Structures are given as C-alpha cells and as structure tokens.
Amino acid sequence: MTATLDATHDPALRSWVPGADGHADFPIQNLPFGVFAPPGEAAPRGGVAIGRHILDLAAALRAGLFEGALRDAAAAAATAPLNGFLALGAGPRRALRQRLSAILAAGSADQPRAAPCLHDAADCTLHLPARIGDYTDFYVGIHHATNVGRVFRPDNPLLPNYRHVPIGYHGRASSVRVSGTDVRRPRGQLKAPDAAAPRFAPCERLDYELELGVWVGPGNELGAPVPVSGAGAHIAGFCLLNDWSARDIQAWEYQPLGPFLAKSFGTTISAWVVTPEALAPFRMSQPPRPEGDPAPLPHLLDAADQAGGALDIALEVLILTPRMREQGLPPHRLARSGSRHMYWTVAQMLAHHTSNGCNLNPGDLLGTGTLSAPEAEGLGSLLESTQGGRVPVALPGGETRRFLEDGDEIILRARACRAGAAPIGFGECRARILPA
Amino acid sequence: MTATLDATHDPALRSWVPGADGHADFPIQNLPFGVFAPPGEAAPRGGVAIGRHILDLAAALRAGLFEGALRDAAAAAATAPLNGFLALGAGPRRALRQRLSAILAAGSADQPRAAPCLHDAADCTLHLPARIGDYTDFYVGIHHATNVGRVFRPDNPLLPNYRHVPIGYHGRASSVRVSGTDVRRPRGQLKAPDAAAPRFAPCERLDYELELGVWVGPGNELGAPVPVSGAGAHIAGFCLLNDWSARDIQAWEYQPLGPFLAKSFGTTISAWVVTPEALAPFRMSQPPRPEGDPAPLPHLLDAADQAGGALDIALEVLILTPRMREQGLPPHRLARSGSRHMYWTVAQMLAHHTSNGCNLNPGDLLGTGTLSAPEAEGLGSLLESTQGGRVPVALPGGETRRFLEDGDEIILRARACRAGAAPIGFGECRARILPA
Numbered sequence: 001m002t003a004t005l006d007a008t009h010d011p012a013l014r015s016w017v018p019g020a021d022g023h024a025d026f027p028i029q030n031l032p033f034g035v036f037a038p039p040g041e042a043a044p045r046g047g048v049a050i051g052r053h054i055l056d057l058a059a060a061l062r063a064g065l066f067e068g069a070l071r072d073a074a075a076a077a078a079t080a081p082l083n084g085f086l087a088l089g090a091g092p093r094r095a096l097r098q099r100l101s102a103i104l105a106a107g108s109a110d111q112p113r114a115a116p117c118l119h120d121a122a123d124c125t126l127h128l129p130a131r132i133g134d135y136t137d138f139y140v141g142i143h144h145a146t147n148v149g150r151v152f153r154p155d156n157p158l159l160p161n162y163r164h165v166p167i168g169y170h171g172r173a174s175s176v177r178v179s180g181t182d183v184r185r186p187r188g189q190l191k192a193p194d195a196a197a198p199r200f201a202p203c204e205r206l207d208y209e210l211e212l213g214v215w216v217g218p219g220n221e222l223g224a225p226v227p228v229s230g231a232g233a234h235i236a237g238f239c240l241l242n243d244w245s246a247r248d249i250q251a252w253e254y255q256p257l258g259p260f261l262a263k264s265f266g267t268t269i270s271a272w273v274v275t276p277e278a279l280a281p282f283r284m285s286q287p288p289r290p291e292g293d294p295a296p297l298p299h300l301l302d303a304a305d306q307a308g309g310a311l312d313i314a315l316e317v318l319i320l321t322p323r324m325r326e327q328g329l330p331p332h333r334l335a336r337s338g339s340r341h342m343y344w345t346v347a348q349m350l351a352h353h354t355s356n357g358c359n360l361n362p363g364d365l366l367g368t369g370t371l372s373a374p375e376a377e378g379l380g381s382l383l384e385s386t387q388g389g390r391v392p393v394a395l396p397g398g399e400t401r402r403f404l405e406d407g408d409e410i411i412l413r414a415r416a417c418r419a420g421a422a423p424i425g426f427g428e429c430r431a432r433i434l435p436a
Numbered sequence: 437m438t439a440t441l442d443a444t445h446d447p448a449l450r451s452w453v454p455g456a457d458g459h460a461d462f463p464i465q466n467l468p469f470g471v472f473a474p475p476g477e478a479a480p481r482g483g484v485a486i487g488r489h490i491l492d493l494a495a496a497l498r499a500g501l502f503e504g505a506l507r508d509a510a511a512a513a514a515t516a517p518l519n520g521f522l523a524l525g526a527g528p529r530r531a532l533r534q535r536l537s538a539i540l541a542a543g544s545a546d547q548p549r550a551a552p553c554l555h556d557a558a559d560c561t562l563h564l565p566a567r568i569g570d571y572t573d574f575y576v577g578i579h580h581a582t583n584v585g586r587v588f589r590p591d592n593p594l595l596p597n598y599r600h601v602p603i604g605y606h607g608r609a610s611s612v613r614v615s616g617t618d619v620r621r622p623r624g625q626l627k628a629p630d631a632a633a634p635r636f637a638p639c640e641r642l643d644y645e646l647e648l649g650v651w652v653g654p655g656n657e658l659g660a661p662v663p664v665s666g667a668g669a670h671i672a673g674f675c676l677l678n679d680w681s682a683r684d685i686q687a688w689e690y691q692p693l694g695p696f697l698a699k700s701f702g703t704t705i706s707a708w709v710v711t712p713e714a715l716a717p718f719r720m721s722q723p724p725r726p727e728g729d730p731a732p733l734p735h736l737l738d739a740a741d742q743a744g745g746a747l748d749i750a751l752e753v754l755i756l757t758p759r760m761r762e763q764g765l766p767p768h769r770l771a772r773s774g775s776r777h778m779y780w781t782v783a784q785m786l787a788h789h790t791s792n793g794c795n796l797n798p799g800d801l802l803g804t805g806t807l808s809a810p811e812a813e814g815l816g817s818l819l820e821s822t823q824g825g826r827v828p829v830a831l832p833g834g835e836t837r838r839f840l841e842d843g844d845e846i847i848l849r850a851r852a853c854r855a856g857a858a859p860i861g862f863g864e865c866r867a868r869i870l871p872a
Binding site for chain 2 (some may be wrong): 095133134136139149159162164165167168170171172173174175177184186187188189191197198199200222223224225246248252253254255256257258259260261262264265266291294297298299352356357358359360361364434
C-alpha cells in the first residue's frame with residue numbers, strides 16, 4: 001500500500017471555484033466522484049465535488065475538457081451509476097484526478113470552459129454513486145466488539161476467533177440509500193427476556209452505527225483470492241456508512257445465523273466516493289497489536305500494509321432531535337472516533353473476503369463495522385454509550401436518549417487532517433427516522 | 437395462494453416435440469424459462485425447456501409466433517438476463533405460458549414455424565437465468581435445524597426463536613453459479629477444537645446442502661412490507677439450490693455474525709425457472725405443527741396460505757465420485773427428501789423478509805435452507821448423515837465418505853408427482869469439486 005503524492009496533494013494548491021479553498025470537505029485536494037441530478041433534470045449523471053459546487057462531467061466532456069485516454073475515463077465517470085468507472089482501477093482514476101486538478105486549479109486556462117459546467121450542490125439531488133452488487137459488513141472495530149461482547153459475556157467479551165479472523169457477514173444491498181433519505185423505523189419480532197413469547201411491534205431500541213464504507217473497484221474472478229499486497233488495486237474509494245440497527249429485533253433473531261431483519265431495513269451512506277488518491281496523505285502504520293495478541297496468519301500479513309495501510313481519519317456522530325430543531329439548536333456531537341481503531345486494515349479485510357475464492361465485483365460495498373474509540377466520548381453506537389439502554393445520554397435542551405426516537409436525525413462526518421496536508425472530508429452521511 | 441389449473445396442466449396434453457411426452461423434467465405441462473446460448477453462438481438469450489429441446493424465444497418472436505401483449509411478454513422472456521421478465525409478474529407470465537402450451541401442443545398449426553426455433557439442449561450452454569441482486573438463505577428445514585443443533589446442543593437442539601421466526605441470513609450473490617460449473621474447494625482458517633491456534637489450509641470438511649431456491653418476481657418498495665396473503669404475487673419461480681458449505685471454516689468463523697466464508701465460495705443452482713403456474717397442481721396444505729408448538733404470529737399467518745401454500749416436491753441428492761466414474765457406475769443416491777419438510781411456507785419466508793420494510797427486487801434469490809426428512813435416508817447434508825463426520829457413508833464400489841473429496845460430483849434432482857397431474861421436474865443442479 002504505497003501512498004504516492006503528487007501535485008494534486010499540494011496543500012498550497014488553490015482553486016478558482018468560489019468557496020472551494022478551505023472547504024471542510026471538498027477543497028481541490030479531494031475531488032471525490034459521485035452521482036447527482038441538477039435542478040429540474042431527472043437523469044442522474046456523474047460529477048465531482050469541489051467546494052459547494054459539483055462539476056458536471058458530461059458537460060465538461062461536451063466542453064472538450066478531456067482528450068485521448070482521459071476522455072474514456074471521464075466518460076466512465078460521467079455515466080451513472082459509476083460501476084464502469086470504479087472498474088477502471090487506479091491508473092485511469094489517478095490520471096483523471098490529475099487532469100481535474102489542473103482544470104480546477106487557480107489560474108487554469110480551462111476556467112472559461114469549465115465554469116459553465118458547475119452546479120451549486122445545494123440545488124442538486126445526490127444519488128447512490130454505484131449499483132451495489134453485494135454488501136459485506138465487517139466487525140473490525142475492536143473496541144466496539146469488546147463493548148458489545150461485554151454486554152453478553154462480561155468475563156470474556158471478545159470471542160476466541162476475533163484476533164485471528166477479520167469477522168464479517170453478508171449485508172443487504174437493496175436497502176442501502178444515499179445520505180438524505182429518510183429511514184422508516186422497522187417493525188419486527190420483539191421478545192423481552194422474561195416474556196413467554198415474542199410480539200410483532202415497532203422497534204423500541206433503534207440505534208445507529210458509525211462506520212467507514214469501502215467501494216470495490218476492479219473485481220477478482222471466482223476462485224482467485226487477492227493477496228493483501230494486491231488488495232489496494234481493488235479498492236476504488238471510501239464513504240461514511242450508518243449501519244442502522246434494531247437492537248431488540250437483533251437480540252431475538254440473531255442466533256444461529258447472524259443479524260438479518262435487524263439491519264436490512266436500511267443502511268445510509270455518504271454520497272461521494274473519496275478516492276485512495278485523495279486519502280494518500282492520511283495513511284499511517286497499523287497500530288501495534290496489544291501485548292499477547294496473536295500475529296495475523298501469513299496470508300493476512302504484508303509488511304507494506306502494516307507499515308502504511310492504515311488510515312488516519314477522524315469520525316464523528318451527531319444528533320438533531322425534533323425538539324432541538326424547534327429550539328434552533330445545532331446538531332449535538334454524540335461521539336468522536338477514528339479509523340485508527342480498526343483492528344484489521346482494509347487490505348486485510350479484502351484479502352480475507354477473497355481468501356476462500358469469493359469474487360468481488362466493481363460497486364460492491366464493504367463496511368468496516370462500528371468504529372468506537374476506547375474513551376467514553378468515542379462510542380460509535382447508543383448500545384455502547386447507554387450501556388445497552390441502561391444509562392441515558394443527555395442532550396442539549398434537557399432531553400435524553402436511550403435509543404433513537406421518531407424524527408431524530410443522525411449525521412456522520414469525517415475529516416482527514418495532518419500536518420503538511422490539506423485537510424479533506426467526506427460530506428455528510430445523514431438521515432432522519434420516520435415513524436413505523 | 438390459489439393454484440389455478442387450466443388447459444396447460446391437462447395430463448393428457450401431448451407435444452409434437454420429439455421426446456417431450458413423458459420427459460422426466462420438461463413435458464409440455466412444465467415449460468420453465470431459462471437463459472442459454474446455442475452451439476457456436478456466444479450471446480445468451482431466453483428460452484423454454486421442452487423435453488430434450490429448448491425453444492429459442494428470440495427466434496420464435498422473429499417467426500411471428502406472438503402477437504399483441506404476448507409479444508411484449510415473449511420479448512422480455514427472450515432477453516437475457518430474465519430480470520425484466522421476472523418483474524412482469526403472474527399475469528403476463530401465465531398468458532405467455534398458455535400461448536407456449538398452444539404452440540408446442542400436438543396438432544398445433546404453429547408447428548411448422550416453431551420447429552426451426554428448437555435447439556437440442558445437449559448442444560447448448562446454460563446460463564444463470566437472471567442477474568441476482570440479493571441472495572437470502574433461510575433455515576426452514578426443521579429436521580435439518582434439529583439435526584445440526586443436536587451436534588452443538590444435544591439437550592436443546594432447536595433454539596427458542598426457531599418456531600417463531602423464519603430464520604434466514606444474507607448470502608453471497610456474486611458466487612452463485614449455474615448447474616454444470618465446477619466448484620473450487622475453498623481454503624480458509626481451520627481450527628481443531630484442541631489446537632492452540634488456527635491454520636490456513638484447504639477445507640477438510642466440505643459438504644453440500646439440498647435446498648429449493650425461489651426467484652423473486654415483482655419487487656416491493658423499501659418500507660412497504662408484503663403480507664403473507666400477497667406474497668405469491670412476488671414469486672416468479674423455483675429452482676434447486678446447493679448451498680456448498682465448508683464445515684470447518686464455518687465452525688471457527690460463525691460466531692457472532694453467522695456463516696460467511698464457509699458459504700461464499702460458491703452456490704450452485706439449476707438453470708430453469710420452474711413457474712408457480714407449473715407447480716400449481718403440486719400445492720398442498722402446510723403440515724400441522726407438532727403438538728405444543730406455538731402458532732405463527734398474526735403477521736405470518738394466512739388461512740389460504742396454510743390451506744394451500746405448501747409444495748409437494750420430492751428432492752434427492754446423488755453423488756458420482758471419480759472412482760465410480762472410472763468404474764462406469766451411475767450416480768448413487770445419498771438422500772431423498774421433499775419440500776413438505778419446510779416449517780414455514782415460501783409466502784411466510786417472503787412476508788417475514790419484508791416485515792421490517794426490507795425491499796426485494798426482481799431477480800433476488802431466496803434459498804429455503806437444507807430440507808432434510810426425518811428418516812435416516814432423508815438427510816440433506818453430510819454433516820447430518822455422517823453425524824458430524826463421525827460415521828462414514830458407504831458408497832458403491834467400496835468407497836466411503838465423511839466429507840466431499842476432490843472430483844466428487846453432487847447432483848440434486850426434484851420431481852413433482854401427484855395423482856391426476858403430469859409429473860414434472862426441475863432439471864439437474866450439478867457440480868464437481870475441483871482441488872483447492
């Protein structure tokens with residue numbers, strides 16, 4: 001996992017697009033890809049976020065801003081859904097990024113042709129960037145796994161396989177929705193521990209989970225595992241992911257085959273594919289395992305991945321309740337964590353996923369699992385921060401929450417920030433709970 | 437779930453296609469849809485199995501065999517993958533079936549135009565009928581669940597939720613392959629109970645699972661559950677499904693989120709979509725639950741579904757080993773079971789799946805889970821018939837098996853057979869194990 005820096009990463013680089021310089025998420029050093037529809041137009045098409053604007057790639061193509069092989073890459077990135085673009089891999093993606101950076105840089109001779117291709121993002125509708133084939137959710141946040149395990153097994157919170165296996169399971173692809181789409185509270189079978197039988201009712205223990213999402217780029221053939229050292233070539237980008245969870249449905253249904261209806265009612269992701277290139281300045285070494293933990297098996301171990309395959313991205317969860325909205329209060333931060341709390345790297349997750357020969361396809365989505373930090377302010381779900389609903393969380397304006405109520409809005413944000421690099425973000429992953 | 441019989445079901449109906457009458461799987465009363473490529477042609481297209489032949493629907497359209505609304509339905513069924521056809525639902529599907537029956541019936545005036553549209557099935561390549569969006573595997577074979585549970589919990593084999601919840605989990609869609617595609621033995625983390633640590637090695641406990649598959653037709657919107665009474669309208673057909681299972685990988689990985697790499701290396705399905713219309717004569721009432729079992733919750737209970745929503749389909753598993761092949765021995769039957777051993781009906785599975793608002797799409801695939809019969813000859817996996825690998829199964833020619841060896845071929849077959857109806861089958865679900 002080598003992180004190649006080039007002129008596109010220069011923190012001194014400025015853009016002619018108003019508001020792009022210093023934008024919290026989308027300065028010119030980011031340039032994430034996504035799918036949007038301009039105001040009054042129904043057909044989604046591909047674009048690039050730049051500050052508060054979106055560059056319409058179809059329009060930019062028509063304006064003659066791309067030539068040669070770049071035309072093909074730009075045409076793929078202009079076409080919704082972006083599966084074809086994700087499939088292209090790192091070479092064309094990096095070349096397109098370099099060209100986009102040149103087009104949008106302050107002083108670019110392309111400004112007159114590119115400026116008419118910009119839309120105000122606030123006026124546009126964002127869509128899922130790709131057609132998701134399979135969605136797999138991992139469980140690599142070790143503090144989350146420990147916290148959740150403690151609820152069930154106080155003496156032995158982590159199961160014996162956890163430190164050997166990047167635990168994951170198949171999720172539901174059809175119900176993944178883009179940020180901004182409301183989520184309906186699910187009904188399901190609920191059974192209190194002392195009840196004789198379950199009942200069918202609206203979920204009473206609705207929760208969020210703070211995760212990173214990973215977009216798969218080029219796939220692998222069935223029967224052809226991808227080694228850790230080659231995993232980076234199959235990763236097209238990253239997003240934020242809220243793995244909504246119905247804790248009461250989950251507790252009753254999950255034995256012996258795992259979570260099903262507790263999760264499949266909805267998953268929210270942020271709209272923009274933040275590329276590995278944009279995140280190159282924010283790579284770090286995988287934090288050393290705690291004393292006494294086993295080393296990963298050889299097929300999950302790669303020196304370069306250990307040295308530079310982890311990511312240093314700060315993450316936060318915020319809530320905005322109906323009452324806070326009425327009172328004009330801003331969203332309240334519930335937790336602050338980061339991708340450094342992954343026990344396995346993304347390359348290890350992908351290598352494990354394919355180690356049995358399982359094939360991945362462009363547009364498949366991986367979730368990391370909840371990324372909690374060890375501190376009390378770093379808990380990435382209410383299950384953890386309320387200790388299973390026992391200790392309510394205090395909100396501004398005198399409210400409390402044990403689990404989510406109708407009208408509550410959950411907002412995930414990310415920020416990659418390092419000395420010597422321009423900070424970038426992911427855009428919001430935001431959704432509101434509708435009544436059952 | 438009303439099973440409407442019409443002229444297409446008449447057991448006296450004969451076809452002019454040579455070999456169709458009395459064909460074990462595909463007499464004129466079946467008419468399943470599928471995707472194939474004729475010899476020498478790469479492009480897959482839709483067809484209908486009739487005896488040892490396949491009617492090429494694109495050719496039949498060009499021959500002018502369909503008019504009016506039937507043209508649209510036939511065009512959808514001619515187009516690979518069949519997702520668009522599956523989405524059409526029961527009305528167009530039933531009308532097309534009636535027209536196909538008339539075209540292929542003995543004495544049909546259409547014979548001169550239809551005969552040139554037939555291909556010898558033995559010369560054709562079969563493909564997956566549809567692009568599978570999400571694949572969900574259930575666990576509704578109560579004898580299987582009991583047998584497997586007994587291995588882990590001798591005193592209490594069935595978990596408390598089993599009789600209340602149609603247990604299911606998300607499977608891997610990308611690795612589902614059509615009958616005839618070899619399956620490579622997976623590698624994975626294996627840990628013997630007394631070993632200090634896992635090792636990464638080829639699976640040593642490779643198994644099959646005998647299941648029915650269900651093709652989803654028209655989908656439902658996210659947030660809009662489908663009641664049991666309306667579930668039939670969302671089911672487009674049935675197939676056989678072999679849920680290959682790596683028991684050693686599964687035992688080590690499955691806690692707490694369920695099976696993952698133990699299953700995702702491959703799933704084999706039969707090629708033909710056997711329609712609900714073809715299976716109408718083989719509906720039966722759901723067998724009464726054992727004394728003392730709870731009644732399903734109201735949202736899973738529908739009188740018509742209980743009265744006629746179950747299926748009476750005989751199932752069998754056969755094995756052909758390399759040595760048997762050398763010795764010229766025929767496949768050996770390992771087990772004989774049937775769909776009557778489902779604890780929940782397909783409509784209950786689908787209603788449960790959507791009860792939290794989860795959306796299904798045309799081309800989604802559901803598996804029933806292993807359908808074992810209560811008798812010793814009815815066990816649908818080696819895990820059961822060898823009691824977890826302890827008691828080897830004897831094969832012809834002096835061989836035995838605890839689990840599958842390289843070169844072993846597993847064949848699933850189905851047959852629906854009832855007094856007063858023409859028996860029909862599904863075609864084979866067959867695949868051979870390649871070395872790791």
